[in-house]
Amino acid sequence: QLQLQESGPGLVKPSETLSLTCTVSGGSISSSSYYWGWIRQPPGKGLEWIGSIYYSGSTYYNPSLKSRVTISVDTSKNQFSLKLSSVTAADTAVYYCARGLSKRIHFDYWGQGTLVTVSS
Amino acid sequence: EIVLTQSPATLSLSPGERATLSCRASQSVSSYLAWYQQKPGQAPRLLIYDASNRATGIPARFSGSGSGTDFTLTISSLEPEDFAVYYCQQRSNASWTFGQGTKVEIK
Numbered sequence: 112q113l114q115l116q117e118s119g120p121g122l123v124k125p126s127e128t129l130s131l132t133c134t135v136s137g138g139s140i141s142s143s144s145y146y147w148g149w150i151r152q153p154p155g156k157g158l159e160w161i162g163s164i165y166y167s168g169s170t171y172y173n174p175s176l177k178s179r180v181t182i183s184v185d186t187s188k189n190q191f192s193l194k195l196s197s198v199t200a201a202d203t204a205v206y207y208c209a210r211g212l213s214k215r216i217h218f219d220y221w222g223q224g225t226l227v228t229v230s231s
Numbered sequence: 232e233i234v235l236t237q238s239p240a241t242l243s244l245s246p247g248e249r250a251t252l253s254c255r256a257s258q259s260v261s262s263y264l265a266w267y268q269q270k271p272g273q274a275p276r277l278l279i280y281d282a283s284n285r286a287t288g289i290p291a292r293f294s295g296s297g298s299g300t301d302f303t304l305t306i307s308s309l310e311p312e313d314f315a316v317y318y319c320q321q322r323s324n325a326s327w328t329f330g331q332g333t334k335v336e337i338k
Contacts, residue, residue: 148327158267158275158318160327171325174232207274216322217265219286221274 113137115208115222123202123229129195133208133222140189142166146211148218149182149193151204159204163211164191198229233258233323235330243338250306252333254319259299263321266295266304269332270315278317279304309335 119131133147140147148163162172164182172180181194195202205226209218234257244250254264262282267275277286279295282302292307306313314337319330 150329157332158269158320158329160329163325163327174326215280216263216327217277217280217320218275219277219280221276224274 113210113220115210115220117206117208117222117225119225119227121226121228123198123227124231125199125229126197129193129198129202129227129229131193131206131208131225131227132190133192135189135191135210140184140191141186144213146213147182147184147191148209148211150207150209150218150221151202152207152224153201153204161193161195161206165213200229203227203229232326233260233321233328235319235321235328237317237319237330237333239333240331241334241336243336244309245338246309246311248309250304250309250313250335252304252306252317252335254297254302254304254330256300256302256321258323260321260323262298263323264295264297264302265320266293267318267320268313268315269318275318306335 114136116134123129143166146165149161162182164170179196184191205224207224208222210220211218236255238253264282266279269275283295294305316332316334318332
């Protein structure tokens, strides 16, 4: 059974960089059959796609966040990561990692999510 | 960027009733639309993909329909565990977007 688990600091100061890691177990992150994504949800609000990364290394980012986002993969650790720079209180959210099937548009497996609060 | 608009924002129904949720895209997405269910404190769960295909383990009371710009998620007879928030989602030009959600609440 595939499992995804987000990890990282729960509190980040304004103007600093938010860094999260998603550890994938029960399957290989290196498979060309999948892509990997980050989605966030501010408290009490809806879902916002942050970005996705494919096996080839190609990355796609939400245009509204593109200048601040970097997503990367570490195949040796079966992990992928999110970095979001220059954070503000508006970046406070539950951050989810998820898996998508190549050539499909949906995310079929999700992590449980991790709350990141931006505050001094 | 394709915008997904869900309606209504809130649907108040009783168990056993039929729920009809709408998702409208600002441009055609063909049949490339998914639906998710989210309960408080939980991650979203995939219900429907490619507009009308149920994901693994999803009960038959959930069905999806539509193509182009207009899509519908139908829950034929609401069970107590179906009261939740539902989101539609699409991907176009390597950009994924979600609708703002419809909350199905107990009347």
